Amino acid sequence: MGLFGTDGVRGVANADLTAELAMALGAAAARSLGHRSAVAIVGRDPRASGEMLEAAVVAGIAAEGVDVLRVGVLPTPAVAYLTGAYGAAFGVMISASHNPMPDNGIKIFGVGGHKLDDVAEAAIEAQLETTAVRPTGAGIGRVRDAADALDRYLHHVGTADIHSLDGLTVVVDCAHGAASDAAPLAYREAGAHVIDINADPDGLNINDGCGSTHLGPVQAAVRAHNAHLGLAHDGDADRCLAVDADGNVIDGDVIMVVLAKAMAEAGELTDNTLVTTVMSNQGLHIAMRAAGIDVKVTAVGDRYVLEELRAGQFALGGEQSGHIVLPSLATTGDGIVTGLRLMSRMAQTGQSLAELASAMRGLPQTLINVPVSDKQAVAQAPQVLAAVAEVESELAGNGRILLRPSGTEQLVRVMVEAGEQSIAQRLAERVAQVVGAV
Structure with a gap:
């Protein structure tokens, strides 16, 4: 079926x-x-x-x-x-x-x-x-x-090996979702001063212009409150994205780089290996090579990351979307655990999130989601494959294009990395236009 x-x-x-x-x-x-x-x-x-x-x-x-x-x-x-x-x-x-x-x-x-x-x-x-x-x-x-149930879960995430978050002010965007009670409580219990936004679910407002897919509200709130950082969860809180004190986006790739370096330093990174997907920016691979950390790459989807983590008994994996998995603490992506570990690294080092994030310099990347009626058929259409091949030729090894059907929606995702943002945007829009016309 x-x-x-x-x-x-x-x-x-x-x-x-x-x-x-x-x-x-x-x-x-x-x-x-x-x-x-x-x-x-x-x-x-x-x-x-x-x-x-x-x-x-x-x-x-x-x-x-x-x-x-x-x-x-x-x-x-x-x-x-x-x-x-x-x-x-x-x-x-x-x-x-x-x-x-x-x-x-x-x-x-x-x-x-x-x-x-x-x-x-x-x-x-x-x-x-x-x-x-x-x-x-x-x-x-x-x-x-x-x-x-909630108390048990909060006690569990509270056992994560984290430094006290006293003195850290964090804005948390709960996406009017499942994190609305749990996330602010977890961060407060760890010592952070928490300003929660979009934490009033009414059954209809989940993910509505907020959370990890709409970072504008958390960026604005971080600046307004002079917070040290912001965290944004999605509707079921298995994801976490961040913004630094200036409102700059810290995506899942950067979070993985920060956590991988911390875990390698502590001797917690099994076989000195990080697991991620083909969607991760090439900047992640460059940063990990510089840190002496190996990277294993899987197909897109947290289930494939999980399979690789279990097969190799690795300690850290995730996706650019902010779906980060630490198998010693969770059997699936846990946005709250991710937020706790990220803030713990800030507390441990005394560095700002921007300073920690500087370990990775990502190639300019553009991702366009194109609504379609049949994502599999469109992704394999001859004119779409020809457009992708044309862009690959134009990039000539100085970037990449990745086109794939969404695993959860009737969308085809077009992602282009290039040496300049304007080039990535132009090439992604060209392919997206072909996809949308099929």
Whole structure:
């Protein structure tokens, strides 16, 4: 059926992702991953459709005889952590992450809070086509709420090896999302003076002109409050981007460079290796070579980063988008842990974020997202491939072009790096125009 994308099942809530499908997925996951008397964790972000989809997922799981522990509105990494902490058979997070409010999604974690591989996802899809005799009476799964879920997660992130953040002022953009309670609390408990913005979710305003996909508000607030830095999360808080005291953007590549150098210095960077994707700027590779750190490159998507991290037992990986994974602290990207570790490095060294970020000089890069009706067909269209080849020839090794379909939306992403921003912009726009015309 091909329901699962790079980050679970995602689509417009009540159109692509219906209550019926959510219930069927809950039941299929219970049959594939659970067993009678098992427990499943279910959490969500605050978008309005999450209430409906949560009810449907819970009903599907309980109908198969698996108990459900609802953890409420929490970040995706919190649900992943709690899946392991509560000893659950699997966990479900209802969120469309950085996508706009009408979208929603269902992510499923296996034992220990790990993302599922292709085989496990295929097994769940196969269960959608089967029927089973459902339990009755006392065999039906029970549903209860976990009153201590947020406290457990905050205690967990508080155990990260960080320096006191006393004296640091940080602006936190919570994207009116799942981080709205957790992020300000976590940073305050670590000692920082926190100014939170966009932390009043009403179910409709998630990611609306704010958070990690719209950095204007956090840049303005950092300048207005003379803060040391700003942090911006996405709707489910598995990402973190930063801005320095002057409002300059510190993306995931720069954050990885800062953390990799810190971990190498502390002897925490396994095999002196960082894992990242093909989207990372060439400046990251230059900075890592200068620091004597190896880089392993994967396809785009946090699942591929996670697979490489697990295969090599590496200690740090991530994406330019701010999806950073520290396997010793989280089984998936955790924006709050990333924020804590970044500020800890500032506190440890006494350096500003701008000073730390100067370790990497990125090549000018332009990324254009082009809405299309069939992303796979467009990406392989002859005229698109010809346009890409023409740009590659023009760059002649002094930059690169990367064109790929989005893993979560009907978009084709066109990324160009070049020696000058104007060249990157011009070439990216040229290819994007061809993509949009297909």
